[in-house]
Amino acid sequence: MQILIKERGRFSKQKNTGGIAMFKKENVTESHGIHAVWKPWLLSVLAVVCLLLMGMQGKVMADDGSAEKGFIEAMDINLQAECPSMQGLPEDRKDMKGFNHKAHAKEYLKGNSSFSDVQYDDDFTCAACHPGAGSQDEILREPVCNRLSGALAAAGGPQNLKKYYHKTCLGCHRNMHKAGKATGPVRCKGCHTK
Secondary structure (H helix, E strand, O other): OEEEEEEOOEEEEEEOEOOEOOOOOOOHHHHOOOHHHHHHHHHHHHHHHHHHHHHHOOOOOOOOOOOOOOOOOOEEEOHHHHOOOOOOOOOOOOOEEEEOHHHHHHHHOOOOHHHOOOOOEOOEHHHHOOOOOOOHHHHHHOOHHHHHHHHHHHOOOHHHHHHHHHHHHHHHHHHHHHOOOOOOOOOHHHHEOO
16 A cells, blocks of 8 residues: 655655655755754744743733732732632622732831731731731742632631631721721722622
8 A cells, every 4th residue: 555745845655664654864954944843843932932921821920011020900809710619608799809909018008017907017018918928929839729718717717708808908998097097998889899
């Protein structure tokens, strides 16, 4: 039985050697040009670069083009959507859209640790909202679901999500409001859109 083999842009008939095509051993640049060597290599590199870039879309990146890690401008908070495998979370009835993450980390939390139930240092304000974290790298390395499942377990379980967030966030806002300081919302509609 004969098979067709494409060689130098032309098909030629070759004898079938038991399912394995036998090719003439030639210099690749002579028979197919330099592209025969570079095309597969270049396509492989491009594929890897594309995969890396796609993976980076989900990472926390600086919005101002700097190399600063961990400070996205704003984000939606929806633990139910982020961690669907976490058992016992209540249904998300109030969404939290446009949380100003960067402003909290860089401005709002500095100098206000005394108003928070979670004690943190002004040099690392991230600990106010990321319980148990010791560095930005640690926050970026550990999946959010793992970190929060531990915090929620300490707060009585995932069913206490609303209570946990309200104590952490709203508690600080209310304490600052009582002290006459500029603060974030102290009413439901200030944070929730539905």
